[in-house]
Amino acid sequence: MTSISPERIHVLNKHDVNVEGNYVLYWMIANRRLHYNPSLQYAVEIAQKLGKPLLVFEAVSTRHEYASNRIITFMTQGLLDNLEQFNAHHVRYIPWVSTPLQSGAGLLEMLAAKSCAVVTDLFPTYHPKYVLNQVKARLSVQFVAIDGNGVLPLSLGERAFPTAHSFRRHVHDHFAHHWALTPEANPIPKKHDLWIPDEMFESIIKASGVELTPFEWLWRVSQGGTIGENALSALDIDHEVSAVTAMIGGHSSAGVRLNRFMDEGLNHYHTNRNDFIKPAVSGLSPWFHFGHLSTVEVISRILEQEGWNSTFIDHSRRGSRSGWWGLSEPVETFLDQIITWRELGFNFAYYRDDHTSIDSIPDWAKKSLDLHRNDPRSNYTFEQLEAAQTDDELWNAAQRQLTRLGIIHNYLRMLWGKRILEWAPSPEQAAEWMIRLNDRWALDGRDPNSYTGIFWVLGRHDRAWGPERPIFGKIRYMSSANTARKLKVGPYLKRWAKDALQSNEFS
Ligand SMILES: Cc1cc2nc3c(=O)[nH]c(=O)nc-3n(C[C@H](O)[C@H](O)[C@H](O)COP(=O)(O)OP(=O)(O)OC[C@H]3O[C@@H](n4cnc5c(N)ncnc54)[C@H](O)[C@@H]3O)c2cc1C
Structure with a gap:
């Protein structure tokens, strides 16, 4: 037993x-x-x-x-x-x-x-x-x-869920039972x-x-810098993708970051997570990806702090993005990301062998992208994108953050992908380029949620949007100009400018 x-x-x-x-x-x-x-x-x-x-x-x-x-x-x-x-x-x-x-x-x-x-x-x-x-x-x-992998066992899903909405109902139906069975601390x-x-x-x-x-x-590898580089030099790995000093692997440093998020970020998550100066996000995805920290530990900390138990649940809100937990707005918003969105990606990867392929996007998205296949494009090369050599300085800054620090600001990650769709010679090539760039440079890459994010850019887990546009068709559109209008991007552009301090000390 x-x-x-x-x-x-x-x-x-x-x-x-x-x-x-x-x-x-x-x-x-x-x-x-x-x-x-x-x-x-x-x-x-x-x-x-x-x-x-x-x-x-x-x-x-x-x-x-x-x-x-x-x-x-x-x-x-x-x-x-x-x-x-x-x-x-x-x-x-x-x-x-x-x-x-x-x-x-x-x-x-x-x-x-x-x-x-x-x-x-x-x-x-x-x-x-x-x-x-x-x-x-x-x-x-x-x-x-x-x-x-998460709060719900993957085998419970029995199928790949097409939308966050349908998966959220699955979470609401099974959370209370499985929460009582979570692994021991x-x-x-x-x-x-x-x-x-x-x-x-x-x-x-x-x-x-x-x-x-x-x-x-x-020990020498763990030091990073020249000491680490020398120690790793005999291995047949990609030495161009250098170690980052701003993020240290392991449960202990994840704990420090988690404490900071609990103290300073969580209560502003619903309003400030897209902030460019001090985004109210956990920044924990690399530690989740390598299994150094369990999302169950994070959720336990939060639910304990809130004094939550299953009597808080408002069953009339089943399937809703907020209200089901009976908790404050920032906490509910965060739980929806770390449970519904994260585990949707794991569910999809588990049930769909094609989760890293464009075949996995819904039919409406395939048809719409196909109709716009021959629309004129900028046609940057892959090498130009990887080297952040486009005419869009906000995109270049995001790409530099990726290559220097191994992550991209949460909101810009979506914009980063959408522009690659706009520039690549075809939707298939856009998917391949996003995977190559993200899996190579992102610390949290090669994760089920790498492919959720990348194929979300191409319509997976999303719906059709209007008006229909060149290249995108009915796929949700995003532009750097709109982003710059909505959010204060100045400090970000400065920090990740081409000639900015090449240090990766900043997270
Ligand atoms: C093009 C593109 C590529 C992406 N690549 C990755 C990737 O390689 N690895 C990765 O883990 N995530 C990826 N994402 C999803 C999301 O952007 C990151 O999970 C999030 O930015 C991680 O930052 P955080 O830990 O501060 O998140 P927080 O906002 O603090 O959220 C906590 C956790 O919830 C989960 N989460 C939050 N938002 C999402 C989301 N939209 N989808 C799925 N899970 C989510 C993550 O596990 C995250 O660590 C990608 C998204 C896009 C659009």
């Missing part, structure tokens, strides 16, 4: 648990944290039931298309944070970064051979999804993936026998052939 809700448990092969095994292996590939981690909770429970120790192995792959200094540095900072947390909880934890000589898949097979079962994380897109498909047939012990019991003694640990490492990643190398 386990305390994890069955909808989160995905058994990936037909093997039984091997009671003769030496330990339970948790292969951490997406929920890269100790807190609010249902995969860890499940692994602890099986280990305790079998009376076996636990080995947590956090694998960072450098062998995927967008692996770069930026991503590997942020992830390595997370590894060191986890190392400290697991040491403090007396659980064996191996932080590991793949090298040209040792890949993750082969290593997993070797470590799994002497284990009772392997527990891992379910993630519905990009490399973690690919890895699970690659290795699931190759293990000879039970292999279980746990879905810790700290899944490691105060007293336990999960520790692997030194001698046994050494023999596991020897038998598996794993080459441990040296602590000193991890």
Whole structure:
């Protein structure tokens, strides 16, 4: 028996648990944290039931298309944070970064051979999804993936929801039940026998052939700057995408940012989130993406602060953007983004294999874009866009923020995409360019919500708008001129000007 809700448990092969095994292996590939981690909770429970120790192995792959200094540095900072947390909880934890000589898949097979079962994380897109498909047939012990992606289990949806409106009703129907089943804040019991003694640990490492990643190398990478660059230079990754110093990976620094948002941002979220000087946003998407922080932790903090319980719910507001929670406007607006919009993207990626393709946009959008296929366009090249060399200074500033800092201001992210649709030779090319730019440069890229955002630009999860316009047809239109009229963009243009301080110290 386990305390994890069955909808989160995905058994990936037909093997039984091997009671003769030496330990339970948790292969951490997406929920890269100790807190609010249902995969860890499940692994602890099986280990305790079998009376076996636990080995947590956090694998960072450098062998995927967008692996770069930026991503590997942020992830390595997370590894060191986890190392400290697991040491403090007396659980064996191996932080590991793949090298040209040792890949993750082969290593997993070797470590799994002497284990009772392997527990891992379910993630519905990009490399973690690919890895699970690659290795699931190759293990000879039970292999279980746990879905810790959000407040609702992905399997509950049963289909891809086309709109935020329909998904919001799904959230309202299931939230209260699943909120009562959320994973524990700290899944490691105060007293336990999960520790692997030194001698046994050494023999596991020897038998598996794993080459441990040296602590000193991890530390050097985590420093970023020249020290980090030198440490990463031997890896076959994208070195042009440099590490950012304004955002440090790991649960601890996410906590600092979360505290700041709770104190200064949340109460103004509904009115000030598009502000250019001090946007009232959490800025947490990179930490959510790498699993360093669970959205469940953030939502718990907020609901606790509000003294919320299910008696607050106004059932007459089912499906409405506000009013259902019985909370203040800023809090309800934030909950709608972090639950409805975020989990809509995860739902779509889970049920639609084509979620990274333009095939996934609705028929009305396909038809409308097709009708305007031959409309005249500016035809910038991809290289011009990547280098922020357009005639639109606001767009260039957003692109520079992306390449220098690894994120774009929330509101400008939409404008950024809409202008690429306007400039690329075709809608298909626009989708491909947005994905290439966002997945390469954004710290939170390669996420289900990267593709929600990018295909929202092309009409997914949206409706038809009038008047019909060149290139866009009935797709929602946005322009830099309108944005500049609506919002005070001056400080932003200055901060991300071509000749502005090249530092990425500012967030
Ligand atoms: C073209 C384009 C590309 C995008 N690429 C990404 C991406 O690569 N990764 C990514 O996580 N998001 C992406 N988004 C969605 C959204 O812009 C970001 O989630 C948001 O800007 C993150 O900033 P924040 O953490 O301060 O959000 P906050 O406003 O503080 O919101 C908290 C969390 O709620 C979720 N959220 C908020 N807004 C949205 C939204 N519109 N859609 C889905 N989830 C949302 C995110 O998980 C976010 O971290 C993209 C949007 C567009 C239009």
